[in-house]
Amino acid sequence: MRSIVRQHRRELPWIMALSFVVEATEMAVPVLVGFVIDAGIVQGNLTLTLGGAAGIVVMRLLSTWAWIVMFAAAQRARMFERHRLRVAVTGAVLDPRSTPVDRPAGEVLSIATSDADKASDVMDMIPWAFPAATVVLGAGVWLAILDPMLGLVTLIGILVMVVVIRVISPVLSARYDAQQSKAADAAATATDLVHGLRILQGLGVQARARSHYRRRSRIALDAALVNARFSGISGGLTTLVTAGMMAAVVIIAAQRTIAGALTVGTLIAVVGVARNNMGMLQGLSGLPVWWASMSTSARRVRDLLADFGRTIDDPELSLGHLRRARDDRGESRPGERRPGTGGLRLAQVRAGTLDGLDLEVPDGRVVAVACTDARDADAVIAAVSGRAEAGSVQLGDHAVTAENRFATRADLLVEPHVVDLFDGTLREQLATRAPSSVATDGTDDSWADAALHAAGAEDMLRILPEGYDTRILDRGANLSGGQRQRIALARAVASDAPVLVLHDPTTAVDAVTEQHIAEALVADRRREDRATLLVTRAPALLREADEVHLVRAGRVTAHGSHTELMDLEEYREMVQR
């Protein structure tokens, strides 16, 4: 919150000054009207009536001009802050150097969107709240000077209003929160059912799902009806206080007028000011709740960033930095085909269940690792991702460690087993990390053809209506599991990384396709300056690999070609499921 205000410390004073002028003018209109009635209409002075009317118009026009300037500046600041906070949170979430945080994605999203929005509302509130409060106070003083009784009544009115609001607000906001959470629950159920639509349809339990949702919807409705009652009552109460106050002011002012202490015009002015005052007060009374929700939101943004080990003012999370910085793949000369690195070497590696694993993946070779225990496979992946606990993982001359694993990304691609595709055309999917020497504008797709071929995914061009220009939705929502996996594989192949590590790349494809992939993939990767590590138990892949290492209990227990290893009973049982 403080950061937000600091960002705009230079604009805020004049914004608030203008705002004050605007609010004061609004309050002064009834006073002027009263004056014109007195001096113009009651006295029968036409010139003054016309002049006064014109004066009011001019004054309001000026005040509107001031309001527009003020409002535009304040809103621009608010919109900017929303954007800035959001981008900073996004940057912090995705930055690999941030401390990993285990928070549900939905929570991060709501902090980056609704909390960022709410926290930025401070730029909406400050320019209005302080001047408005000052003007309300000023009006009270004016009334008190006119007549102490009027001042007293106004004060009592303000107090009653504050009490009523203080009493109602918590009750009301509790009901409102209850309603919102029930409504959110119903909405989440709806979303959930639509997400699981295929499964529900597959089971044929639509009718059950329907009544399940209906129940939630009715619970939400009940909460909403309770909330409607409370909102109604609270609205009624504030109306009642305003009306009581008006009645009192009219009676007192009327008595004073009869007594000759006030003129008719002043009476009208008093009534007008009192009315305005109550209206403004009603708005101001919402401030504590507004402020509370705003600072809660600001705190949530700050805490999330703190969890990532960042702050909002981190220059690396700034908009300017984002605009200037390039993607960090540790590349020295971007775009060109990377030369070979000399391969990947693991020596005496301990990580997870690994117990001193030795492995060499030299340039020009496709090496497979078959683990009897899936946890060993996960540990191999962890080790080559820079998470080895002991031993050494070498990429050519460079060690792959937690500190520099992002610097080695240019030469080492570890394709995660769980497939994640991002919104974009098929061509864009494949070009995610392709060297920029290839044509990604559609003029020459031969590189993409080659990648699809290596991933056994040429049929995608036939299936997808617009070929390479077909949009693949987020997470590959418009593809089957097998299609997703093959596109991810093609994306990895197209990256042409000097060292490529693949983890079970063919689990979601059928046997026929798996065989195609094994042949084409190995043929594509078997080049003299490229090294490939396959962590898999698919016999088709194992057979095509240049050599296979059998890992059991965290160590390599045998190696050789697939055919040779098939003589081992343990190996045979593992691959022939």
Place this chain on the structure above:
Amino acid sequence: MTATTEKPSALNWDAQPEELLATDATARRQLDEHAQILPIATVRDAAAHLGGRLRRFWFSTLLTVLVVTGGAVAAAWMPRLIGDAVDLVQAGATPGQLWRQGGLIMLSGVLQAVLAALGWTLVSSLGQRVLAGMREDVIDRALDLPAQTMEVTGIGDALSRVADDVDVTARAVNNVVPNLIQVGFYVVVTLIGMVALSPWLLILVAVILPMYAAGTVWYLRRTAPIYRRERVAMGARAQGLLSAIHGIPTVHAYGIERRETRHVAVLSETAAVLGMRVMTLVTRLVKYIVWPESIAIALVLVLGYVMVHVSGAPIGVVTAAGLYVVSLMWPMTNLIFSLDDVQSAAASLTRMVGVIESFDPATSPGPQRPQDASIRLEGVSHAYGSDADGEENIVLHPLDLEIRPGERIALVGASGAGKSTLAAIIAGTLVPRHGRVLHGGADLAAADLEAIRAHSSIVSQDVHVFRGTVAEDLRLVREDATEEELRRALELVEAWSWVQALPRGLDTEVGEKGERLTAEQSQQLALARIVLRDPAVLVLDEATADEGSSGARVLERAALRVAEGRTTVIVAHRLSQARAADRILVMADGRPVEQGTHDALVAAGGAYARLWEAWAG
């Protein structure tokens, strides 16, 4: 670390969204207005639909109108009473008269307060009731959306209908609608009251009303499209962030964190600029509205002079008129700005009504019920789409197939050979272009809907764990399942041990908010659902595919056990599954090319035999 101060002027607030999106083709596509696939109703249809719903609550509707009108009359009474008080003062009233007048003002206040409370409650309740009915109908239709539609569009549009649109409408019903209706009635009654006060004020009403109306139309015309685009940008922004978070391993592996951050930033900036554009329109509207407002004030003074000095009206009338004018300004502005929210709620309404009216609730095509667990396909073929030349993309050529009760069939073939299409047709979730599908003698095109749904199930590679506890997930299939039945179902799929190990066993929260289950565990739950559903026909479409390389082959064993005693069709991606089947159907290019038992096919030395040889090494 030094804090950098960045100014709003760092952004180009005058930029067109197109310029902002120039660097991001994905964002451009996402904001394309034509990305909506599900139908949208016209405003007229939506209004008619809403009218139909209100008629169902005709009594509440009538009562609401009466109460709100009463409240407005009470509110409009007050300026008049104050005006009378001024006249009393001018005439030198007694304190008794003054107190009586004060009492009347108080009475009008009490009436106004009571009716306002009641009116607000009535409007809001009525709105909530109508909305609840609508959101249930939207879900009702969404649950039966054809699988093909969803495949083309993704579920994004459907999701936004059932969640965002309902939310936008609900917010409006909560606050804006009651306020708008009360204020609206108040404005109308006050205008009537003014004219009743003095015919001279008719001039004032005649001058300012058209100005307000023109301003409102001008404003709403311009904001509607901006709001629509802003909403789309916000949706895309949320999706971009979510998918990047879900895909963090990939983002880091490929080093595209800045690309993804920038993608979100571009969408965020677009939303901010669009939001600011609305604010600019607001300032322009205010700049305009100050005219009718100021004219009203000036006119009431000038007319007041005329009334007093030409037609001899008392000064109290001028007071009442002045109060009317002053008390109208805020409601008028309020009205115009809340029309914004109403407009956006109306847009959501058209999207909801579009779904409700365009899809009929699923009904039974006929009375036939399956007699046994056999399946027969007669001349079944399928194709997707037909382009301008009427050319179809054939995925399944005409095919006859007979499956005996309890038989286990395996479908084998390369991707795109038509296995999944055939599987979906057999399961009854996909209606083929041509031919008949019979389950136990009942033609699916003339069968009882619920009977068929209970008769056959399909489990695919898609895994989803529903919100709530493990028990709630399973009870989605059978509401009255006892805990014992749940336990037995989980035991059968070898899931009981890990379910037991969860913090609260069956009552552990899973799904998006709760414990995260692995793909295998989720699929085990899917199989347990089948056990509870107990269909006679079971289709497994690569249901065990995502098992990865974990040692136990739990899923395959579980699938076999679940299939026990049912007619089963398995789309097999591992040949070990095919080998265990009674009959194997080898598919290629949308046709079955070989058929027979494992041994027979291996002996025949055809495509399957070659495959098996490669597989078994």
